[in-house]
Every structure is written in C-alpha cells, then in structure tokens.
Amino acid sequence: MHIGLIGLGKMGFNMRERMRKGGIEVTGFDRNPDVTDAASVDELIAALPTPRLVWVMVPSGEITDAVVTELGEKLSPGDMVIDGGNSRFTEDQKHAAALAEKGIRFADCGVSGGVWGLQNGYGLMAGGAEEDIELAMPVFDALRPEGERADSFVHVGGVGAGHYAKMVHNGIEYGLMQAYAEGYELLAAKDIVKDLPGTFRAWQKGTVVRSWLLDLMVKALDEDPGLASIDDYVEDSGEGRWTVEEAIANAVPAPAITAALFARFASREDNSPAMKMVSALRHQFGGHATRPAN
Ligand SMILES: NC(=O)C1=CN([C@@H]2O[C@H](COP(=O)(O)OP(=O)(O)OC[C@H]3O[C@@H](n4cnc5c(N)ncnc54)[C@H](O)[C@@H]3O)[C@@H](O)[C@H]2O)C=CC1
Ligand SMILES: O=C(CO)[C@H](O)[C@H](O)COP(=O)(O)O
Numbered sequence: 001m002h003i004g005l006i007g008l009g010k011m012g013f014n015m016r017e018r019m020r021k022g023g024i025e026v027t028g029f030d031r032n033p034d035v036t037d038a039a040s041v042d043e044l045i046a047a048l049p050t051p052r053l054v055w056v057m058v059p060s061g062e063i064t065d066a067v068v069t070e071l072g073e074k075l076s077p078g079d080m081v082i083d084g085g086n087s088r089f090t091e092d093q094k095h096a097a098a099l100a101e102k103g104i105r106f107a108d109c110g111v112s113g114g115v116w117g118l119q120n121g122y123g124l125m126a127g128g129a130e131e132d133i134e135l136a137m138p139v140f141d142a143l144r145p146e147g148e149r150a151d152s153f154v155h156v157g158g159v160g161a162g163h164y165a166k167m168v169h170n171g172i173e174y175g176l177m178q179a180y181a182e183g184y185e186l187l188a189a190k191d192i193v194k195d196l197p198g199t200f201r202a203w204q205k206g207t208v209v210r211s212w213l214l215d216l217m218v219k220a221l222d223e224d225p226g227l228a229s230i231d232d233y234v235e236d237s238g239e240g241r242w243t244v245e246e247a248i249a250n251a252v253p254a255p256a257i258t259a260a261l262f263a264r265f266a267s268r269e270d271n272s273p274a275m276k277m278v279s280a281l282r283h284q285f286g287g288h289a290t291r292p293a294n
Contacts, residue, residue: 001025001138004044006067007057007085008035011111014118015057015143022142045074052079053136060087060238068095077103080132084109088242089160089167092127096159105132106159109140110166121145124153125169127162171243171257176213178260184217197221234264
C-alpha cells in the first residue's frame with residue numbers, strides 16, 4: 001500500500017517512519033522543506049496509486065480545514081482522506097459532506113501516543129464507513145502497537161466518532177494530569193515525606209495509581225528535579241474545552257475535567273482580577289486585611 005501523509009511535525013514525522021517500518025510506502029508533504037518528500041500537494045497526489053489515500057496530520061481548525069478543502073479540489077472520486085489530527089468531531093461531519101459531493105471518502109481517526117508512538121505504537125480510534133475503514137486497515141495496522149488488533153485499534157462508529165472518542169480521551173488526560181500534579185504539590189508543600197521522587201517511583205509498581213502518566217512524571221522529575229526550568233503557564237489545544245462543552249450539552253457532570261481545564265486558565269494569570277475581588281469583598285464585609293498590590 002502507498003499512502004500520502006500531509007503534516008510531518010511532532011506526530012506526522014514519526015508516523016511516516018512507523019508506517020514505513022510496517023511496510024507502507026509513504027509520500028509525505030509538509031510546508032517545511034527540511035522534512036518533506038513531495039514539493040507540493042499536487043506532487044504528492046501525482047505520486048499515489050488510485051484509489052488514493054491521504055492522511056492529514058496538521059494542526060486542527062483552520063489549517064486542517066484548508067488542507068481538506070484543497071484535497072477536495074484535487075482528489076478524484078473513490079479516493080479517501082483520513083483526518084488523524086485532533087479535529088473537533090463537528091468538523092468531520094462538515095468535511096465528509098463536502099468531500100462526498102465529489103465522491104471522495106472520509107474517515108477520522110483519533111491518534112494517541114504522542115511523540116512516543118514511533119517506538120510504542122499509536123492507540124487508534126477510527127470513525128467512518130465500514131468499507132472505508134477496511135481500505136485503510138493496513139495503515140492502521142502499521143501504526144498501532146503490536147499484538148491483538150482489538151487491543152490497540154477500535155472502529156468506534158460513523159464519521160466523527162473517532163474524534164469524539166479522542167476528545168473524551170483527552171478530557172480524561174486533563175483530569176489525570178491535574179490529579180497527579182495536585183498530589184505532587186501537596187507532597188512537596190509539607191516537609192514530612194522526605195523522598196518525593198522515590199515515592200512516585202515506588203508508586204510505579206503495583207499501586208492503584210500506577211500509569212504511563214505517572215511514569216512520565218517520574219521521568220520529568222529525573223530530568224529536572226523541582227521543575228526549576230519550566231514555567232507554570234499551561235496551554236490547551238481545544239480538546240478539553242470541547243469535552244466540557246459536550247458534557248454541558250449532554251447534561252453530564254464532569255467536575256474533574258472542568259476543574260482541570262480551568263486550572264490551566266488560572267495558570268496563565270499573573271494577577272487574578274477574580275481573586276483581587278474576593279479579597280476586596282472579604283475586606284468590605286468583614287474588615288479582613290487585604291495584601292497590598294506589588
Ligand atoms: N503532539 C501530540 O501529542 C499529538 C498531536 N495530535 C494532533 O496531530 C496534529 C499534528 O500535531 P503535531 O505533529 O504535534 O503538530 P506540529 O505543529 O508539530 O506539526 C504540524 C506540522 O504540520 C505542518 N503544516 C502546517 N500547515 C501545513 C500545510 N498547510 N501543509 C502542509 N504541512 C503543514 C507544519 O509545518 C508541521 O510540520 C494536530 O492536529 C494535533 O492536535 C494528535 C495526537 C497527539
Ligand atoms: O492529543 C494529545 C495527547 O493525547 C496532544 O498532545 C494534545 O495536544 C494534548 O492536548 P492539550 O494540548 O490540550 O494539552
């Protein structure tokens with residue numbers, strides 16, 4: 001099988017490598033000339049046998065939209081586009097409908113594994129029609145971890161379902177990270193547990209809270225004890241917000257994920273207007289002292 005792969009950044013670059021190791025021929029395109037195989041989308045399309053299969057792995061939102069639109073203009077009936085980036089599931093339905101008008105097939109695939117996917121394989125959750133998923137199966141097989149397919153790949157439903165599953169996966173990721181991080185801060189705040197890295201290391205084996213994120217926490221502390229080199233500002237790319245929006249739309253209580261999202265927003269404030277107001281109100285009603293601004 002020969003596939004086109006657009007977007008060769010932190011994810012796509014390694015995915016190209018893993019696909020090739022898995023016996024898939026890959027022609028990649030990236031606007032960064034240092035990593036691209038093809039000089040343009042046209043050249044990528046010309047290199048592929050029909051029906052053409054093109055995997056998109058670029059930032060979600062406007063960039064993915066532009067790439068999918070361009071593919072819609074340049075591919076032929078029977079060809080297929082897979083969006084493997086972290087697109088919002090509602091975008092999939094829009095893209096699938098626009099491509100279907102031209103007879104082009106579309107599937108979405110949530111990809112998990114980050115920059116470790118090259119060595120560990122990627123967890124994959126695909127959405128789309130049965131026959132379209134079947135067509136791309138050799139690529140999914142190359143990307144996923146070795147072992148039983150059912151352990152590492154799931155066809156979760158129709159178009160949009162793959163990204164919906166990935167959205168919830170990332171919402172859970174927010175909550176888990178926040179819980180580990182709060183535990184880290186509490187252990188560091190009180191001078192009673194003398195070996196903090198050792199505690200986390202011990203938790204890696206056998207405990208209820210062992211996990212890959214815990215392993216990565218131990219690694220982060222090994223690399224930078226105290227995390228002195230890292231600022232406390234935390235970005236987000238959208239999946240957490242969409243998870244919270246979906247929780248609201250479906251009246252599903254999601255306090256842990258929501259709090260984790262809001263903690264990231266709080267991390268970006270040097271000076272919180274809300275907390276200034278809380279302090280001002282305590283002063284107003286109770287005469288409690290405020291701390292002067294510095
Ligand atoms: N980094 C991660 O842990 C994961 C990221 N994702 C998703 O995968 C997608 C890619 O993520 P990353 O590789 O981390 O981002 P990245 O920013 O490292 O790479 C994006 C690549 O796309 C290229 N690009 C941008 N616009 C382009 C265009 N119009 N045509 C061709 N190439 C273009 C850039 O030059 C860059 O190499 C995103 O949707 C992201 O949310 C999904 C799972 C995990
Ligand atoms: O999908 C991922 C991991 O599973 C990406 O790393 C994603 O960017 C994480 O979300 P956020 O940037 O909002 O923290």
